Amino acid sequence: MAYLDNIAVFVRVVELGNLSAAGRDMRLSPAVASNRVKELERHLGVRLFNRTTRQLTPTEQGRAFYEGARKVLDAVQEAEASVAALSGHPRGIIRVTAPLGIGKRLIASGIPEFRDKYPEIEVRLRLSDHEVDMMREGIDVAFKLGILENSSFRMRGIMECERVLAAAPDYLAQRGEPAGPQELVDGGYDCLMLRFPGAREHFWTLQTGDGPQKFEVSGPYDSDDGDVITDWALAGHGIVNKPRFEIEPYLRDGRLKVVLPQTPPVPVRLAALYPHKKFQDPKVRLLVDFMTARCQRMIGEILA
Template sequence: MAYLDNVAVFVRVVELGNLSAAGRDMRISPAVASNRIKELEKHLGVRLFNRTTRQLMPTEQGRVFYDGARKVLEAVADAEAAVSALSGQPRGTIRVTAPLGLGRRMIASGIPEFRARYPDIEVRLRLSDHEVDIMKEGIDVAFRLGLLEDSSLRMRGVMDCERVLVAAPRYLEEHGEPETPEDLLKHDCLMLRYPGAREHFWTLQTPSGPRKLDVRGPYDSDDGDVLTGWAIAGHGIVLKPRFEVEPFIRDLRLKVILPDVPPQPVQLAAVYPHRQYQDTKVRLLLDFMADRCQRMIRDILAGR
């Protein structure tokens, strides 16, 4: 196993670009990661990286070895998944990512209950409104609100989620309430933006078809909960999944605007790498979290 451990460290260093990031991901120190790379290089008799002050770049031999090493690790993962399915004793680590709002409210709060059911499974959770590259980051399951576009990934749909445009009554009193989609172009719109973000427009469902609007505003953030806070404080209009803002709509801190031409809904889905065998522990987590999210969203929308 020591050799496979060294190979696994090498693969993560290539994917993350430096020893510190790989060490954090694998819960080992940079010194240990460095020693494992040196052992691997000694075993192979080649230099695997060109070292700079900030980054490790794979040599030609390193790139060739990476392609084969990744296939070996995937084959081992498939073999372990097959054995786990037969043994009926799921164990190991699952790396999970989710958007901040959904992750905080539904995924993170459910992990202790999942661990109580399956104490031999460890869950490492990463929350971000950035779209995480699950192959590069070594993620096993990513919960997303949107549409699956990467055909190299598998998807399990959880449920369709209504979205709404909302603003604080205070903001609407000061700036007027939009009556048409085009009115949004004159308002302060709170945008979810980060490098690589796909949704730069708001698309509304109108009787004549989808209407794409290049809305603008003085505020943007890469954290959806920050945008909700700004909206409640009266700083503009925000587009959100209804379940995230329903409590604030009920207590009148936010008001739905343009209800007859709502934003396009999104799908809550779980995406994960395509493998020959679906790991039992991953399937168990998907089943648990899908049921939990469905129940919690329905309860929120029903005011329970």
């Protein structure tokens, strides 16, 4: 088992790029992670990494060993999943990622309840509005909210979510309300943008009488954190484009007001993505089923 543990550490070091990140991911100190890799190198009689003070890169032997090692770990995980399915007692670790907003509101708050039902399953949650490389980072399930493109991953649709444009009443009183979507571009309105390295969307797609149209909006405020964007809108700094359920409480208490209700943004889909083989694992199916029902219930209650 120690040898298999050493292989698992080596694989995560390759995938995450350094010992510290691999150690954190596997709940090991950097020193323990380093010793595991050194033990593996002694066993194989080769150097698996080229080490400098700033960089850790696989050697030719390391790259070759990684390909086989990854297959070994995948095979072990599939075998464990088969046993769990037959025994009826799923156990092990699930790595989950979600955007900050829905992650905090819908996913994170449900994990203790999930753990109460399935105490032998450990959930490791990573929240980020940045794109996450699921394969490289070993993610089992990614909850996504957006206009989802076709990919090599399986997708479980949870629900379609209405989006709205909204701004603080004080901002609209000062600037005036736009009469149509083109005024967002030409009228000097401050559009609050969610942007981060690698982000594709630098425009808003609105539903018009001629169908969906893209508008190249801009403004002096952008952030890689969706909650920051909402806070700026509440403070009267501009117009935000948000799923309605995220800002419904502010719309109801009057702190935000819907802008251009006749030409709203196109809806977004809330979904769970996972590699095809992962859904054969009972613990992954259980988590996706649990969170699907929970998200549908909670969003329904928010909008009721």
